Amino acid sequence: MSLSDHIDKNRLPEHIAIIMDGNGRWAQLHGEMRIFGHQNGVSAVRATTEACAELGVRFLTLYAFSTENWARPQHEVDALMELLVETIRKEMGTLVENRIRLRAIGNISSLPAKCQRELAEAIHDTHHHKGLTLILALNYSSRWELTEVMKKLALNVQDGLLSVSDITETTIAEALDTSDYPDPELMIRTSGEQRLSNYLLWQLAYAELYFTPVLWPDFDKEDLYQAIVDFQKRERRFGKTSEQVKVI
Numbered sequence: 001m002s003l004s005d006h007i008d009k010n011r012l013p014e015h016i017a018i019i020m021d022g023n024g025r026w027a028q029l030h031g032e033m034r035i036f037g038h039q040n041g042v043s044a045v046r047a048t049t050e051a052c053a054e055l056g057v058r059f060l061t062l063y064a065f066s067t068e069n070w071a072r073p074q075h076e077v078d079a080l081m082e083l084l085v086e087t088i089r090k091e092m093g094t095l096v097e098n099r100i101r102l103r104a105i106g107n108i109s110s111l112p113a114k115c116q117r118e119l120a121e122a123i124h125d126t127h128h129h130k131g132l133t134l135i136l137a138l139n140y141s142s143r144w145e146l147t148e149v150m151k152k153l154a155l156n157v158q159d160g161l162l163s164v165s166d167i168t169e170t171t172i173a174e175a176l177d178t179s180d181y182p183d184p185e186l187m188i189r190t191s192g193e194q195r196l197s198n199y200l201l202w203q204l205a206y207a208e209l210y211f212t213p214v215l216w217p218d219f220d221k222e223d224l225y226q227a228i229v230d231f232q233k234r235e236r237r238f239g240k241t242s243e244q245v246k247v248i
């Protein structure tokens with residue numbers, strides 16, 4: 001029996017965000033170079049994406065490369081960029097088959113030209129798909145995103161297009177890279193690390209956090225179902241009391 005049978009399809013998280021972590025440790029366990037772990041992480045991306053599409057989750061955001069990841073050894077960065085191009089190319093079939101719309105958040109214009117081209121093409125070719133929206137966080141970090149938002153809003157104030165008193169939580173949310181998407185209700189991080197690593201700090205304000213020791217290349221559909229089952233057992237109170245939010 002699959003854990004998916006325990007999922008209430010009427011109470012699915014609309015948006016799931018994942019920190020795909022543990023590729024390096026997975027490779028080390030297998031006596032291989034770190035890049036071997038990244039390569040093997042691709043099957044987990046496919047499995048997770050397919051599972052979300054099949055269940056009817058509307059949005060899935062995957063942290064694929066952080067602004068901090070540039071600090072890794074150059075050969076690992078190069079290999080990751082190459083893997084990104086290759087994966088987008090190879091996985092077009094999965095995107096088309098499952099009617100998945102690809103999008104990206106982050107400082108995309110600072111990625112190597114080849115990555116930008118491949119990404120732009122895949123985003124264009126899938127823009128009409130009505131199934132799951134798969135959002136890749138690439139060269140992304142929350143502090144970078146929030147800094148950009150502040151610059152944008154400050155410029156608008158300076159140019160007289162916006163007054164300070166009109167700045168609300170909505171104004172800020174609409175200036176974020178994620179303005180087209182609802183906030184994630186569930187954030188999953190693999191590999192046992194329990195931190196956010198500069199990921200969606202604004203958007204995860206009220207998300208349920210789920211940490212699993214499973215290393216990303218080993219993460220499969222059942223692991224995703226497990227996270228959703230756990231999510232559905234939680235009581236989301238949003239500041240209220242338990243009595244107030246009890247569904248009778």
Ligand code: IPE
Binds near residue numbers: 024025080191216
């Ligand atoms: C996550 O796995 C992938 C990226 C950050 C690109 P890691 O490469 O961080 O794996 P560990 O944490 O070193 O095991």
Ligand code: IPE
Binds near residue numbers: 197
């Ligand atoms: C976060 O993982 C970034 C991605 C998964 C792309 P890291 O492995 O880079 O995070 P830290 O540095 O250990 O916090």
Ligand code: MG
Binds near residue numbers: 021
């Ligand atoms: Mg890591």
